[in-house]
Amino acid sequence: MWIADNRFGMQGKGLTMKQVKESTNSLTRRKFLKGSAAAAGAAVGSGAIGGFPTIWAQEIKDIELRHLGVSYSVVKAIGDQAAKDLGFKVTMQNLDTSAAINRFITQPNSVDIADLEGWQAKLAAKRGVIQGIEVKKIKEFDNILPIFTKGEIDGAVVSRQGISPYEAMYIETPDATKLHDGVTEWATFLPQVYNADSIGYRPDLVGHPVTEWKELIDPKFKGKAAILDVPAIGIMDAALCLESADLIKYGNKGNMTKAEIDFTIDKLIELKKSGHFRATWTTFDQSVQLMAAGEVIIQSMWSPAVAAVRVKEIPCVYAPVNKKGDKEGYRGWCNGMGLMKHLTGKKLEAAYEYINWYYTGWQGAFVARYGYYSPVPTKAKPFLTAAEWDYWYDGKPAPDEIKDPYGIPMEKAGTVRDGGSFLDRVKNISCWNTLMDEAAYMNKRWNDFKVA
Amino acid sequence: MAQSAAFKRNLAGWAYVAPLVVVLIPFFVLPLIAVVAASFFETDGFGGLFPAFNLDNYTEILTSGLTFNLYYETIKFTVLTWFFSLLIGFFVAYFLVFHVRNQLLALGLFLLCTVPFWTSNIIRMISWIPLLGKEGLVNEALLKLGLIDQPLEFLLFSSFAVVVAYVHQLTIFMIVPIFNAMGRIDKRVVEAALDAGASRFDIMRLIIVPLSKSGIALGSIFVISIVMGDFFVVKVMSGGGSASVVGAFYENISVLQYPTAAASAVLLTIILVITVGLIIRFVDIRKEITR
Numbered sequence: 001m002w003i004a005d006n007r008f009g010m011q012g013k014g015l016t017m018k019q020v021k022e023s024t025n026s027l028t029r030r031k032f033l034k035g036s037a038a039a040a041g042a043a044v045g046s047g048a049i050g051g052f053p054t055i056w057a058q059e060i061k062d063i064e065l066r067h068l069g070v071s072y073s074v075v076k077a078i079g080d081q082a083a084k085d086l087g088f089k090v091t092m093q094n095l096d097t098s099a100a101i102n103r104f105i106t107q108p109n110s111v112d113i114a115d116l117e118g119w120q121a122k123l124a125a126k127r128g129v130i131q132g133i134e135v136k137k138i139k140e141f142d143n144i145l146p147i148f149t150k151g152e153i154d155g156a157v158v159s160r161q162g163i164s165p166y167e168a169m170y171i172e173t174p175d176a177t178k179l180h181d182g183v184t185e186w187a188t189f190l191p192q193v194y195n196a197d198s199i200g201y202r203p204d205l206v207g208h209p210v211t212e213w214k215e216l217i218d219p220k221f222k223g224k225a226a227i228l229d230v231p232a233i234g235i236m237d238a239a240l241c242l243e244s245a246d247l248i249k250y251g252n253k254g255n256m257t258k259a260e261i262d263f264t265i266d267k268l269i270e271l272k273k274s275g276h277f278r279a280t281w282t283t284f285d286q287s288v289q290l291m292a293a294g295e296v297i298i299q300s301m302w303s304p305a306v307a308a309v310r311v312k313e314i315p316c317v318y319a320p321v322n323k324k325g326d327k328e329g330y331r332g333w334c335n336g337m338g339l340m341k342h343l344t345g346k347k348l349e350a351a352y353e354y355i356n357w358y359y360t361g362w363q364g365a366f367v368a369r370y371g372y373y374s375p376v377p378t379k380a381k382p383f384l385t386a387a388e389w390d391y392w393y394d395g396k397p398a399p400d401e402i403k404d405p406y407g408i409p410m411e412k413a414g415t416v417r418d419g420g421s422f423l424d425r426v427k428n429i430s431c432w433n434t435l436m437d438e439a440a441y442m443n444k445r446w447n448d449f450k451v452a
Numbered sequence: 453m454a455q456s457a458a459f460k461r462n463l464a465g466w467a468y469v470a471p472l473v474v475v476l477i478p479f480f481v482l483p484l485i486a487v488v489a490a491s492f493f494e495t496d497g498f499g500g501l502f503p504a505f506n507l508d509n510y511t512e513i514l515t516s517g518l519t520f521n522l523y524y525e526t527i528k529f530t531v532l533t534w535f536f537s538l539l540i541g542f543f544v545a546y547f548l549v550f551h552v553r554n555q556l557l558a559l560g561l562f563l564l565c566t567v568p569f570w571t572s573n574i575i576r577m578i579s580w581i582p583l584l585g586k587e588g589l590v591n592e593a594l595l596k597l598g599l600i601d602q603p604l605e606f607l608l609f610s611s612f613a614v615v616v617a618y619v620h621q622l623t624i625f626m627i628v629p630i631f632n633a634m635g636r637i638d639k640r641v642v643e644a645a646l647d648a649g650a651s652r653f654d655i656m657r658l659i660i661v662p663l664s665k666s667g668i669a670l671g672s673i674f675v676i677s678i679v680m681g682d683f684f685v686v687k688v689m690s691g692g693g694s695a696s697v698v699g700a701f702y703e704n705i706s707v708l709q710y711p712t713a714a715a716s717a718v719l720l721t722i723i724l725v726i727t728v729g730l731i732i733r734f735v736d737i738r739k740e741i742t743r
Contacts (some may be wrong), residue, residue, distance in 0.1 A: 098705065101499075101708070102499075102705060102706075105499040106499075123498050123499065126498045127498055127500065223605065226691075229692040231706075231707075232706075232707070272693070278691065279609045279691025279693060280691060280692030281691075281692065282687070282692065289581070293581075293586070295587075295608075295609070435707065439497065439707040439709075440704075440707060440709045440712070443706075443707050444516070446703070447518055447699075447700045448518055448521070450693075450695035450699075450700075451521045451522055451525055451694065451700075452521075
C-alpha cells in the first residue's frame, strides 16, 4: 500500500491511528453540539429521508457496503461516520488510481461503491461494470453545483479539455455503455470531492510570485524542479507549461494527437537531458519530502501537500495560476461514487442511502479541512466554523487558527488561502484529469522520457 | 512383482511432489498460461480483451527502441548490483568461515548479518534518502569538512543511488548461500595447500572459489532475478529519473493495455529463464549441494 496516493499525508504528519481516532471523535462531538439542527438531521439521516419504517433498521444492519478507491477520497473516518449515522456497515479500502480501475474492471463483484474520476466513470460505463444512478433518488441533486450537473459555474462554461466530470456524468438508460452529452435521468457517478491542482514553490528561494506554469520549465530553476510522474496527468502538467511558454498550442490538452504527444515528450526529454528535473514524484509523501528536504524549489504539486510542507515550518506557496486567455489555469480533478452493477434490492437501497449521506454536510466539512471542496457547499457550511468557511471557501484571512480534519493546527490566524476563494479557483480550471484516446501511445512515449 | 515395486516407488515419488503440484498449478502454472494467452490478444483500450492470436504485441515490443533502452537500464542495474553484492557477499562469507576460529562466534556474526533484514526492505531503501540527499548527512559532512563547496547531486536520485539501495538489500542473498558452500570446504585441503607452498591467492583461486561456486551460482540467481523483476527501487531511488522493464509494463497495466503488458512479461520471463539456465549449465547446483 505504500505506493498508494496519500494526498492528505497522515503519515507525513506522524499521526498514530489512535490520535486520529481521538481527534475525529472530539471533532464530531464538537460539531454535533455546534450545528445542532443540521447535525441532528444528518445523524437521524437517511432513515428520515426515505421515510422507512423501523423494520428497515432491522433489515439493514447486516448489510455491508464496500467502498473502494484512492486514499484522499475513500477515507476511513468518513466511512465510520456514515456507518454510525446510517446503521449499516461500511468498509473503506484504499488502492491507487490504476490499481482501483483494474480492480473495478476485472473483479467488479468484489466492490459495491466504486470511487471514480470522470475518465474512470467513462471506462466503467463502457465495460458495463456500473449501473446508472437514478438522479431522482438523490435528494440534494438539485443543490449539487452546476459545474458537475450542467457543466457551468457562476454563468461561465466549465472547460471541457480532458474529461470533465459533467462530460462523464450522464448516460441515457441505466445500463447504457456510452456517455450521453447533456442532462438525463441517469448518472454514471456522482461527485464527492474535487480540487484544482497547480504548482508548489518555495517563495524564499524562488524570489518572486509564481502565477504561470512556464516558471516550472524556466532554465533558472535547472536541477531544482520536479514534475509529477503519473503519465496520464503528468503530461497535462507538462502541456500547461509548454503552452504557457508559447511553445505550442494544443487542440485539446486532455486528448492530444500523436504529434502533440511527440512534441511534448521530446521537449520533456530535452529538459531532462539538460538536467532540469531533479526528480519526478508519484506519491503525496514524495512531493512533500522533495520540497521539505530542499531537493527542489518548484514542482507540480497538490494543495494539501503544500500545506503539509508548511506544517514543517518551511515556507511553501501554492501558485495561483489563473487563466490568461487560452493559457494557464488549474488542472481539475473530481472523485465521485459509482454503483456497481451487481447491487440489487436492499443493498442497492443502502447504497443510495450512502450516496445521499455524502450530501448531508459532514463529509463536505471533513474534506474542506484538508483543502478539498464539497459538491454541495451549502450543506457543508453548517458543519464548518465561520473561520473555517472564511478561510477555505471565501478566500478571506483566517480569523482564527485553522486546524486540519484531525485537529492538528495547520495555518495561523490571518493566513489567506493561496489561490483565493472557491470561485476564483474552480472558475480557473482549464483542464481535467483524463485518459486520452492515445493513452497507449502516450504511455510508451512517457517511458521514453523516463528512460532517456 | 518387479512391476508393482516400481509402481510403488513411483507412487511414493508422486506423493512427495503432490503438495508442491497442488500449490504450483493453481498459483503459478495457470496464471502463467493466462498471461501467455493474453499476450496474443487485442484490446479496445478500455480493458476489453479479444482473442486475435497474432504476434502484433510481440512485433511491437521487439521493434521498439524503448524496449532496448529499458533492457539496457535494467541489465545495467542487474550487472552492477550482482557485481558489488557478490564482491561484498563473498568476502563477508570468507571472513566468517576462514577467519573467525570460534564456530559459535561465526554463527553469531552470520546471524548479525541478517539483523538489518528484520525491517522491511522499503524502510531500508527509504533510509538512504535522508543520508544521500542534497541536504543529507553525507553532503553536510563533506561540506563541513571543506572537501566540497557544492552538495554532490549524484548521490541521490541517480543510478548510483539505485545500485546502493539494491546492494544493501540483496547482499544477504549472496552471503547465505556462499557461507553455506564455504562451510562445507574441508579445512584440511587448505592446510595441505599451505603445506605444499601455495600462496593465499592460489588457495583462493584454486580451492575456495571453485568449491564455493554452487553458493555463488545460487546467490547470483537470487540477485539477478530479484533485480530484473523489480521496479520500485528504481522508481524511488532514481527519483523517477530512470525506468525499468517491469516499471514500464506496470504503467501499461495502469492504462489497461493488458496484452502489451503480458507480452512484455512473457519476454522478460524468457530472458530470465535463459539467464538462470546458463548459470545452472555452468554450475550443477544440485550436484554441488548434495555433495
